[in-house]
Amino acid sequence: xxxxxxxxxxxxxxxxxxxxxxxxxxxxxxxxxxxxxxxxxxxxxxxxxxxxxxxxxxxxxxxxxxxxxxxxxxxxxxxxxxxxxxxxxxxxxxxxxxxxxxxxxxxxxxxxxxxxxxxxxxxxxxxxxxxxxxxxxxxxxxxxxxxxxxxxxxxxxxxxxxxxxxxxxxxxxxxxxxxxxxxxxxxxxxxxxxxxxxxxxxxxxxxxxxxxxxxxxxxxxxxxxxxxxxxxxxxxxxxxxxxxxxxxxxxxxxxxxxxxxxxxxxxxxxxxxxxxxxxxxxxxxxxxxxxxxxxxxxxxxxxxxxxxxxxxxxxxxxxxxxxxxxxxxxxxxxxxxxxxxxxxxxxxxxxxxxxxxxxxxxxxxxxxxxxxxxxxxxxxxxxxxxxxx
Numbered sequence: 001x002x003x004x005x006x007x008x009x010x011x012x013x014x015x016x017x018x019x020x021x022x023x024x025x026x027x028x029x030x031x032x033x034x035x036x037x038x039x040x041x042x043x044x045x046x047x048x049x050x051x052x053x054x055x056x057x058x059x060x061x062x063x064x065x066x067x068x069x070x071x072x073x074x075x076x077x078x079x080x081x082x083x084x085x086x087x088x089x090x091x092x093x094x095x096x097x098x099x100x101x102x103x104x105x106x107x108x109x110x111x112x113x114x115x116x117x118x119x120x121x122x123x124x125x126x127x128x129x130x131x132x133x134x135x136x137x138x139x140x141x142x143x144x145x146x147x148x149x150x151x152x153x154x155x156x157x158x159x160x161x162x163x164x165x166x167x168x169x170x171x172x173x174x175x176x177x178x179x180x181x182x183x184x185x186x187x188x189x190x191x192x193x194x195x196x197x198x199x200x201x202x203x204x205x206x207x208x209x210x211x212x213x214x215x216x217x218x219x220x221x222x223x224x225x226x227x228x229x230x231x232x233x234x235x236x237x238x239x240x241x242x243x244x245x246x247x248x249x250x251x252x253x254x255x256x257x258x259x260x261x262x263x264x265x266x267x268x269x270x271x272x273x274x275x276x277x278x279x280x281x282x283x284x285x286x287x288x289x290x291x292x293x294x295x296x297x298x299x300x301x302x303x304x305x306x307x308x309x310x311x312x313x314x315x316x317x318x319x320x321x322x323x324x325x326x327x328x329x330x331x332x333x334x335x336x337x338x339x340x341x342x343x344x345x346x347x348x349x350x351x352x353x354x355x356x357x358x359x360x361x362x363x364x365x366x367x368x369x370x371x372x373x374x375x376x377x378x379x380x381x382x383x384x385x386x387x388x389x
Contacts, residue, residue, distance in 0.1 A: 001211050001261035007167075008255050010147045011174040014248070016240075018178045019137050022052050022094070023059030025174045029133040031092030033062040035085050037105040039069050039097040043139060048181060052096055052137055064088050066108075069097065072276050072283065073104040075119055075155045081108035082118060085132070092133045095172075099143025099152075099196075099283075102136055106151040106170040109134045122153055122162040128169045136175040141182060141247040142193030142284055144200055144254025146175035154277055160365055161277035163269065177251070179243035187234055191339035192284030194230045194246065197253040198223060199287040203266050204259040206298070206305050206373050212262045219258045220312050222249050227313070227335060234339060267371040268294045271384060274358045274365070281348045288341040289348060292333045293387035299325035302374050345388045355385045 013021055026034060034056070036049075043049050044067075056063055066081045085093070085108060095105035109132040111118030120126040136146045145151070149166040164170075182190075205219045226249050232242035252258065271294065272286040295306050303321040310316035310328020318324035333343045342348050359381045362370075369375035376384070 002209055002263065004261045006256060006260050008147065008171070008257070009168070010172050010255070012147070012177060012251065013174060014177045014244075016178060016180055018176045019048060019051050019181070020055050022135070022137055022176055023055035023057070023061055025176065026056060026061050026092065026094060026135050027059045029092055029135060029173045031061065031133060031135075033064075033088065033090045034092045034094040034135075035066060035081060035088070035090045035105070035108060036063045036094045036096060037066045037069060037081065037101050037108065038095075039067070039101050041067070042184075043096050046181075046184070048137070048139070049096060052094075063094070064090065066104075069101045069104050071100050072154050072161065072280065073100045073107075073152075075153055077104055078107040078111060078118060078153060081105075082111040085112045090132070092135065094135045094137070096137045096139065098138070098140025099145045102134075102138075102143065102145040102172070103151040103153060105134055105136075106131070106145070107153050107164075108132075110151075110166075110170060119153075119155060122155070122164050128164070128166050131169045134170065134172045136172045137181075138175055138177050138247070139181045140185065140189065140193060141250035142196040144197060144250050146172055146177070147251045147255035150254070152273070159277040160361070161273040162365060163266075163273070175251070177247055179240055179247050182243050182247060183238045185237070187237075187340060188282075188285070190233060190237075191230070191341050192282045192288075193250065194226060194284070194339060195288040195291075195336060195341055196284035197246075197250040198226055199268060199284075199291055200253040201258050202291060202309070203269060204262060204264045205309060206265050207262040208373060209262040215258055215260055215262055216308075216312075220309075222252050222258065223313050225249055230339060263372050265371060265373040267373065267376060270362060270366045270370065271358075271381070274361045275345075275348070275350070278354070278358065278361070279348070279350050281350070285342055285348060288336040289343055289345060289388050290384075292329050292336075292343055293384050295329045295332070296326065296387050297380070297384045298374060299329065305373075353385065353389065355382055358385050
């Protein structure tokens with residue numbers, strides 16, 4: 001096990017009706033005026049925004065809105081939000097939505113106190129040391145952004161989709177998590193969220209670090225819980241307990257607990273970021289295509305951990321590591337398909353993928369080689385994209 005430092009200061013307020021505490025929690029951050037960031041309108045139509053606004057008003061908090069944040073959020077909306085925050089002199093940001101909304105809110109929070117272009121942080125030209133405090137009312141369990149210091153933004157110039165990881169600066173101060181808010185999520189969005197949270201765990205699970213039995217078992221336990229609860233959620237969308245378990249699993253998948261003491265990979269996320277940047281696919285659905293291809297590639301090169309995953313998570317009974325690994329890949333694909341997810345590019349609607357472009361962009365954004373689990377050069381990356389076809 002490697003040395004590590006772990007701190008997860010987010011306050012999770014979980015359960016029925018918890019959105020009514022938003023105003024009090026915002027005030028406890030020391031904030032008096034917030035930029036409230038939300039998505040395409042469902043939070044308003046459902047009455048959630050009205051309840052949040054009522055809670056803010058009761059706590060004496062002022063707010064200004066930024067609405068219409070779309071999946072795969074872009075830098076232009078971040079710049080718009082930064083400008084309004086500065087003009088309105090807000091001192092905090094509140095995200096009401098899922099991962100894209102939260103990531104946008106975080107980027108705004110980091111950009112407001114910075115003198116330069118906020119993209120400097122995503123481009124690696126500057127290190128983020130401070131940001132406005134961020135609070136979250138979660139509506140889509142998937143990205144885990146409610147408990148992480150990460151933010152993924154796409155720069156429209158060149159369509160570069162980059163993940164910024166901060167230790168503390170962008171971790172939300174609180175996350176309100178009411179599973180009832182997820183009852184009306186469309187099945188495909190629910191399933192894509194499941195794939196996303198599983199991928200967050202697997203990026204940490206597939207490691208070259210030895211002797212990490214504790215976090216291996218934590219990761220395996222959360223994965224098995226997701227595999228148990230996801231079919232219940234799909235069959236019974238208003239099953240509170242199933243929704244609650246999936247929502248909490250999404251947070252545990254990405255708040256860092258599964259990565260303690262181990263080297264993480266993140267190659268598959270990088271490969272998917274190029275798919276969603278170029279073709280606009282849903283991130284979780286893209287990961288359902290990418291991860292089995294990456295695991296298939298690794299089964300011939302570094303199969304031991306893939307085989308362990310297959311045996312412990314899916315109960316594969318095979319002595320040979322390569323055989324077990326490939327059987328695990330097939331079971332993962334069957335699980336994704338049972339949720340209605342794609343496992344090939346054509347099922348994402350990508351009929352003629354420009355693999356050369358995807359490879360070029362991947363290494364432009366990630367470097368050459370990239371991949372702590374197994375260093376990927378251009379020929380390797382090309383082969384993994386080919387396996388997605």
